[in-house]
Amino acid sequence: DAGVIQSPRHEVTEMGQEVTLRCKPISGHDYLFWYRQTMMRGLELLIYFNNNVPIDDSGMPEDRFSAKMPNASFSTLKIQPSEPRDSAVYFCASTQGRNQPQHFGDGTRLSIL
Amino acid sequence: GQQLNQSPQSMFIQEGEDVSMNCTSSSIFNTWLWYKQDPGEGPVLLIALYKAGELTSNGRLTAQFGITRKDSFLNISASIPSDVGIYFCAGSIRGTSYGKLTFGQGTILTVHP
Numbered sequence: 001d002a003g004v005i006q007s008p009r010h011e012v013t014e015m016g017q018e019v020t021l022r023c024k025p026i027s028g029h030d031y032l033f034w035y036r037q038t039m040m041r042g043l044e045l046l047i048y049f050n051n052n053v054p055i056d057d058s059g060m061p062e063d064r065f066s067a068k069m070p071n072a073s074f075s076t077l078k079i080q081p082s083e084p085r086d087s088a089v090y091f092c093a094s095t096q097g098r099n100q101p102q103h104f105g106d107g108t109r110l111s112i113l
Numbered sequence: 114g115q116q117l118n119q120s121p122q123s124m125f126i127q128e129g130e131d132v133s134m135n136c137t138s139s140s141i142f143n144t145w146l147w148y149k150q151d152p153g154e155g156p157v158l159l160i161a162l163y164k165a166g167e168l169t170s171n172g173r174l175t176a177q178f179g180i181t182r183k184d185s186f187l188n189i190s191a192s193i194p195s196d197v198g199i200y201f202c203a204g205s206i207r208g209t210s211y212g213k214l215t216f217g218q219g220t221i222l223t224v225h226p
Contacts, residue, residue: 004155033214043156043201043216056213091155101146102214104155 002026004105006092012111018080021108023092024073033102034067034077035091043091049075082112119202119217126192127225134220135186136202145178145185146203146214156201160187192224 005024013019025032033048047057052069060067064083069075079086089109093102119136126132136145144163148156160171162178162185169176175188185204189196202217 042218045213048213093155101158101161103158104148106153106155 004092004094004103006090006105006108008108009106010109010111012113013082014113015083016081017112018078019082019086019110019112021077021090021092021110023075023077023105025075025092025094026096026103027073029094029096029103030072031095031097031102032069032075033093033095034075035093035104037089037091037107046077084112086110087112117202117204117215117217119220121220122218123221123223125223125225128192128194130192132189132192132196132222133186134200134202135184136204136217137184138204138206138215139183140206141182142185142204142206143182144205145176147174147176147185147187148201148203150199150201150219152198159200189222192222194224194226197222197224 007022030051034046035043037043046059047067049069067077089107091107093104095102117136117138146161147159150156160176165182166180167178173190199219201219203214
Protein backbone atom coordinates (compact mmCIF):
# COMPACT_ATOMS: atom_id res chain seq x y z
CA ASP A 1 0.00 0.00 0.00
CA ALA A 2 1.24 3.50 -0.80
CA GLY A 3 1.90 5.61 2.24
CA VAL A 4 1.72 9.38 2.57
CA ILE A 5 3.73 10.88 -0.29
CA GLN A 6 5.47 14.21 0.04
CA SER A 7 7.35 16.24 -2.51
CA PRO A 8 9.93 17.51 -2.90
CA ARG A 9 12.12 15.59 -0.44
CA HIS A 10 14.59 18.44 -0.31
CA GLU A 11 14.26 22.11 -1.16
CA VAL A 12 16.94 24.76 -1.01
CA THR A 13 16.01 28.27 -1.95
CA GLU A 14 16.90 31.86 -1.23
CA MET A 15 14.99 33.97 1.22
CA GLY A 16 12.13 35.88 -0.26
CA GLN A 17 11.22 33.10 -2.68
CA GLU A 18 7.90 31.32 -2.63
CA VAL A 19 8.03 27.70 -1.47
CA THR A 20 5.33 25.11 -2.12
CA LEU A 21 5.31 21.75 -0.38
CA ARG A 22 3.02 18.99 -1.58
CA CYS A 23 1.33 16.04 0.05
CA LYS A 24 -0.75 13.11 -1.12
CA PRO A 25 -2.47 11.40 1.81
CA ILE A 26 -3.26 7.72 2.02
CA SER A 27 -6.33 6.93 -0.03
CA GLY A 28 -9.47 6.88 2.09
CA HIS A 29 -8.01 8.94 4.91
CA ASP A 30 -10.19 11.91 5.79
CA TYR A 31 -7.80 13.80 8.07
CA LEU A 32 -4.62 15.49 6.87
CA PHE A 33 -2.04 17.21 9.07
CA TRP A 34 0.94 19.46 8.40
CA TYR A 35 3.77 19.48 10.95
CA ARG A 36 7.08 21.28 11.23
CA GLN A 37 10.05 19.68 12.99
CA THR A 38 13.06 21.58 14.31
CA MET A 39 15.70 20.76 16.88
CA MET A 40 14.57 23.60 19.11
CA ARG A 41 10.82 23.10 19.03
CA GLY A 42 10.37 19.46 18.09
CA LEU A 43 7.26 18.45 16.16
CA GLU A 44 4.71 21.25 15.90
CA LEU A 45 1.27 20.92 14.38
CA LEU A 46 0.69 23.71 11.88
CA ILE A 47 -2.77 22.96 10.51
CA TYR A 48 -5.10 20.06 9.95
CA PHE A 49 -7.96 19.30 7.60
CA ASN A 50 -10.98 17.05 7.86
CA ASN A 51 -12.74 16.16 4.62
CA ASN A 52 -10.68 18.84 2.84
CA VAL A 53 -11.85 21.59 5.23
CA PRO A 54 -9.30 23.33 7.48
CA ILE A 55 -10.28 22.64 11.09
CA ASP A 56 -7.52 24.15 13.16
CA ASP A 57 -4.84 26.48 11.80
CA SER A 58 -3.78 27.90 15.16
CA GLY A 59 -0.30 26.47 14.69
CA MET A 60 0.41 28.34 11.50
CA PRO A 61 3.26 30.71 12.42
CA GLU A 62 2.14 33.80 10.54
CA ASP A 63 0.45 35.08 7.43
CA ARG A 64 3.36 34.03 5.26
CA PHE A 65 2.15 30.45 5.68
CA SER A 66 -0.94 29.10 3.94
CA ALA A 67 -2.31 25.64 3.30
CA LYS A 68 -4.93 24.30 0.94
CA MET A 69 -6.59 20.99 0.27
CA PRO A 70 -8.43 21.27 -3.04
CA ASN A 71 -9.43 17.59 -3.03
CA ALA A 72 -9.16 14.45 -0.94
CA SER A 73 -5.90 13.36 -2.52
CA PHE A 74 -3.80 16.52 -2.49
CA SER A 75 -2.70 19.28 -0.16
CA THR A 76 -0.17 22.10 -0.36
CA LEU A 77 1.67 24.15 2.22
CA LYS A 78 2.95 27.43 0.87
CA ILE A 79 5.40 29.90 2.36
CA GLN A 80 5.58 33.33 0.76
CA PRO A 81 7.96 35.05 1.23
CA SER A 82 10.27 32.51 2.79
CA GLU A 83 12.76 33.40 5.54
CA PRO A 84 15.82 31.56 6.92
CA ARG A 85 13.96 30.79 10.16
CA ASP A 86 11.50 28.71 8.14
CA SER A 87 14.25 26.14 7.59
CA ALA A 88 12.98 22.85 9.03
CA VAL A 89 11.63 19.47 8.06
CA TYR A 90 7.95 19.64 7.14
CA PHE A 91 5.85 16.52 7.54
CA CYS A 92 2.44 15.64 6.25
CA ALA A 93 0.38 12.96 8.00
CA SER A 94 -3.02 11.43 7.41
CA THR A 95 -5.47 9.29 9.31
CA GLN A 96 -8.84 7.71 8.87
CA GLY A 97 -11.62 8.56 11.26
CA ARG A 98 -11.62 9.42 14.89
CA ASN A 99 -8.77 8.59 17.22
CA GLN A 100 -6.92 6.58 14.61
CA PRO A 101 -3.11 6.76 14.53
CA GLN A 102 -1.57 9.22 12.12
CA HIS A 103 0.65 7.95 9.32
CA PHE A 104 3.51 10.23 8.34
CA GLY A 105 5.25 10.91 5.06
CA ASP A 106 9.02 11.06 4.85
CA GLY A 107 9.02 14.86 5.02
CA THR A 108 10.43 17.76 3.03
CA ARG A 109 13.74 19.13 4.29
CA LEU A 110 13.57 22.87 3.60
CA SER A 111 16.59 25.13 3.71
CA ILE A 112 16.17 28.87 3.21
CA LEU A 113 19.45 30.64 2.55
CA GLY B 114 0.05 25.19 24.72
CA GLN B 115 -0.21 21.70 26.11
CA GLN B 116 3.10 19.88 26.39
CA LEU B 117 4.17 16.36 27.05
CA ASN B 118 7.23 15.81 29.18
CA GLN B 119 9.22 12.94 27.76
CA SER B 120 12.23 11.43 29.49
CA PRO B 121 15.01 10.73 29.22
CA GLN B 122 16.11 13.09 26.44
CA SER B 123 18.77 10.62 25.33
CA MET B 124 20.07 7.18 26.19
CA PHE B 125 23.32 5.40 25.39
CA ILE B 126 23.12 1.67 25.97
CA GLN B 127 24.87 -1.57 25.10
CA GLU B 128 23.30 -4.05 22.74
CA GLY B 129 21.20 -6.53 24.70
CA GLU B 130 20.18 -4.11 27.44
CA ASP B 131 16.58 -3.21 28.17
CA VAL B 132 15.34 0.36 27.67
CA SER B 133 12.58 2.30 29.37
CA MET B 134 11.24 5.76 28.54
CA ASN B 135 8.12 7.61 29.64
CA CYS B 136 5.87 10.58 29.05
CA THR B 137 3.80 12.60 31.48
CA SER B 138 1.19 15.26 31.03
CA SER B 139 -0.78 17.61 33.23
CA SER B 140 -3.90 16.87 31.18
CA ILE B 141 -5.93 13.71 30.78
CA PHE B 142 -5.31 11.92 27.49
CA ASN B 143 -7.73 9.79 25.49
CA THR B 144 -5.05 8.14 23.42
CA TRP B 145 -1.34 7.48 23.76
CA LEU B 146 0.84 6.66 20.78
CA TRP B 147 4.50 5.76 20.48
CA TYR B 148 6.42 6.53 17.28
CA LYS B 149 9.98 5.89 16.12
CA GLN B 150 11.80 8.16 13.71
CA ASP B 151 14.85 7.07 11.74
CA PRO B 152 17.18 9.66 10.17
CA GLY B 153 15.71 11.21 7.03
CA GLU B 154 12.34 9.58 7.50
CA GLY B 155 9.01 10.37 9.05
CA PRO B 156 7.82 8.98 12.39
CA VAL B 157 6.51 5.44 12.19
CA LEU B 158 3.84 4.19 14.57
CA LEU B 159 5.01 1.51 17.01
CA ILE B 160 2.15 1.09 19.47
CA ALA B 161 -1.26 2.70 20.02
CA LEU B 162 -3.04 2.69 23.40
CA TYR B 163 -6.69 3.58 23.89
CA LYS B 164 -7.67 2.58 27.43
CA ALA B 165 -6.35 3.50 30.86
CA GLY B 166 -4.30 0.63 32.20
CA GLU B 167 -3.90 -0.96 28.79
CA LEU B 168 -0.64 -2.86 28.29
CA THR B 169 0.26 -3.66 24.70
CA SER B 170 3.23 -5.43 23.16
CA ASN B 171 4.70 -5.36 19.67
CA GLY B 172 7.57 -7.80 19.50
CA ARG B 173 10.26 -6.61 21.90
CA LEU B 174 8.32 -3.40 22.59
CA THR B 175 5.81 -2.99 25.41
CA ALA B 176 3.85 0.14 26.21
CA GLN B 177 1.31 1.02 28.87
CA PHE B 178 -1.42 3.63 29.18
CA GLY B 179 -1.21 4.95 32.75
CA ILE B 180 -4.12 4.48 35.13
CA THR B 181 -4.36 8.22 35.75
CA ARG B 182 -4.53 8.78 31.94
CA LYS B 183 -1.71 11.30 32.35
CA ASP B 184 1.28 9.12 31.58
CA SER B 185 2.62 6.30 29.44
CA PHE B 186 5.81 4.30 29.21
CA LEU B 187 7.59 2.36 26.50
CA ASN B 188 9.95 -0.52 27.19
CA ILE B 189 12.30 -2.13 24.69
CA SER B 190 13.77 -5.47 25.71
CA ALA B 191 17.07 -6.92 24.52
CA SER B 192 17.99 -3.91 22.41
CA ILE B 193 19.67 -4.34 19.03
CA PRO B 194 21.57 -1.84 16.87
CA SER B 195 18.58 -1.18 14.60
CA ASP B 196 16.65 0.16 17.60
CA VAL B 197 18.70 3.35 17.20
CA GLY B 198 16.54 6.37 16.48
CA ILE B 199 14.30 8.95 18.09
CA TYR B 200 11.25 7.75 19.98
CA PHE B 201 8.27 10.05 20.39
CA CYS B 202 5.22 9.75 22.56
CA ALA B 203 2.07 11.48 21.38
CA GLY B 204 -1.43 11.79 22.66
CA SER B 205 -4.78 13.32 22.09
CA ILE B 206 -6.29 15.27 24.95
CA ARG B 207 -9.81 14.56 26.15
CA GLY B 208 -12.15 17.21 24.85
CA THR B 209 -9.97 18.43 22.00
CA SER B 210 -10.68 18.05 18.34
CA TYR B 211 -10.49 14.50 17.13
CA GLY B 212 -7.20 13.60 15.55
CA LYS B 213 -5.17 16.45 17.01
CA LEU B 214 -2.03 15.11 18.65
CA THR B 215 0.47 16.61 21.05
CA PHE B 216 4.02 15.24 20.77
CA GLY B 217 6.73 14.79 23.35
CA GLN B 218 10.20 16.16 22.75
CA GLY B 219 11.60 12.75 21.85
CA THR B 220 14.13 10.32 23.33
CA ILE B 221 17.28 9.78 21.28
CA LEU B 222 18.40 6.16 21.62
CA THR B 223 21.93 5.04 20.78
CA VAL B 224 22.80 1.35 20.95
CA HIS B 225 26.45 0.31 21.00
CA PRO B 226 27.16 -3.11 19.47
